[in-house]
Amino acid sequence: METFINMVLLTLLAVITIGVVRLRNLFAVIILGGIYSFLMASVLIVLDAVDVAMTEASVGAGISTVLMLTVLYMTRVEEAKPVHSPMLPLFVAGVTGAVLVYGTWGLPAFGLADTPLNNHVGMTYMDLSIPDTGIPNVVTSVLASYRGFDTLGETTVVFTAGIGVLLLLRRGVSVARLRRKQQEEESKS
Amino acid sequence: MRLDVVLRVVTKLMLPFMLVFASYVQFHGDYGPGGGFQAGVIAAAALILYALMFGLSAAQRVVPTWLVEKLIPLGVMIYAGTGVVSLFLHENFLNYSALSHHHPVHGQEWGVFTVEVGVFVTVSSTMIAIFYAFGGRGR
Structure with a gap:
């Protein structure tokens, strides 16, 4: 199914x-x-x-x-309509896709129980989450407690991205407004 | 704008449920799927839906732009501040066990809660701010 x-x-x-x-x-x-x-x-x-x-x-x-x-x-x-021929992007996309598919050949079969992922560190977190943090959802305990540094970094990334987008968009608006004001003043005088 | 009565009424009906679902995802993240990031996005989506239906200025009356822009760094400060507090309590940075002297597990729960609040604040306000910035340009 x-x-x-x-x-x-x-x-x-x-x-x-x-x-x-x-x-x-x-x-x-x-x-x-x-x-x-x-x-x-x-x-x-x-x-x-x-x-x-x-x-x-x-x-x-x-x-x-x-x-x-x-x-x-x-x-x-x-x-x-695209200005350039799509051949080069097609080639790049094709090669990248082929490399990714080639990479999946090196992965263990999906859902296999005896992979390193399911044996060493992963199981340690599963066992220790409740006694260490009292949080049954291991995703949350790993995300916020064990890997708190990572999540702090992620939050900072969201913050940086937001500030960056705001700066870009804001600047455009203020410049447009300034020009409009200038034009109005020029037309007045 | 006057003809979409059905959409407006349905939006008004849905908004409280969206916000309750966001808080459920936020505060129930210890037990079920979800956490600050997802809850923040859902809360932001609720406000964006409101802005789409009733106009940007109506949404900005509820959550003004200056507030949103103050909240973006505030979330990061809540998160990092939790780490600094644990530093002052003679533990490592972001080791929440320090937050409760007698029950390290309680300290962990408090720490995770605070940190998730920080993530929620930053993520939701960033999403809203970006939407405001884009929506404000169209006019």
């Missing part, structure tokens, strides 16, 4: 990818991107990664779709 669900979800993902590549209407592409994120969240739920699925659904399908639509409000809906 799980294999069947995975097959359906992955086929739909492939179909949507083809749709995104072929469509020229950016509004449709953004909506397809949201659907892609929801399908991806479903795949992650099948993989029992509920936390990641939640993040994917809220960030990928929710916030980024809305942000993309807001950006679309400022530009044209129809995608411009």
Whole structure:
């Protein structure tokens, strides 16, 4: 049953990818991107990664779709014809994909119990989470307590990204306003 | 704008549930899936939905821009501050066991709670601020 669900979800993902590549209407592409994120969240739920699925659904399908639509409000809906030949990007994407697939050959089979991941450190956290922190959800205890430094770094990354985007967008607004003011003053005088 | 009554009413009905779900994800993260990051995004999504339906200025009356921009660094400060507090209590940086002298496990729970609050504050306000910045440019 799980294999069947995975097959359906992955086929739909492939179909949507083809749709995104072929469509020229950016509004449709953004909506397809949201659907892609929801399908991806479903795949992650099948993989029992509920936390990641939640993040994917809220960030990928929710916030980024809305942000993309807001950006679309400022530009044209129809995608411009590409200026360059798509051959070089196709080549780069193809090679990268092939390298990634080659990399998966080195991974242990999916769900294998005797991988290093499932034996040494992982099991230690499973055993120690309750006595150490009293938190049954090991994801939370690892994220916030054992790897607190990492999460502090992540929060700082979100902070930095936010400040960066704000600086970029703010500057544009203020410059536009300044120009408008200047023009108004010039037209007055 | 006047014709979408159904959307407006449904949005108003959904908003409290979205916010309650965000707090559930936030405070129940110790037991179920989720945590500060997910809860922050859901809370931000609730406000963004409000802004989409009732306009940016209505949303900015609820959560003003200056407040959002103060909250972004505040979350990081809450997080890092927890670490500094544990430093002053003669433990390592971000070792929450120091927060409760007699029960290290309680200290851990308090520490994780505070840290998650910090993550929530930063993530939600960053999302809202970026949306405000983008939405404000369109006009």
